[in-house]
Amino acid sequence: MAIKFKKKCWRCRKNYVTVTKRQRYATCYECQKKEMQGEIKDPKMKNMFDIPEEFYRNNSFLRDIKIKYLKFGNLTENQINAFKKVVKDLKKGDKK
């Protein structure tokens, strides 16, 4: 497991975000909410991004991936796999 710590959102300088050490910039859910809205046409991707809003709220990595996809229209295999892995782990954690 990567070490996680809290960092202040660089945009609003108000909310704290849980990040891993590799992340240089932290943006909170409130600031990214607007960017995460958009139509996803690819049914496969739509299905992948169809996860509880709670996951996006608690995980900045998932938010970043979704925003990247909405911006560029595609993701690398690695990004897709990482996204799925995080979601899987979160779902597992949910059951405990």
Ligand SMILES: [Zn+2]
């Ligand atoms: Zn913010």
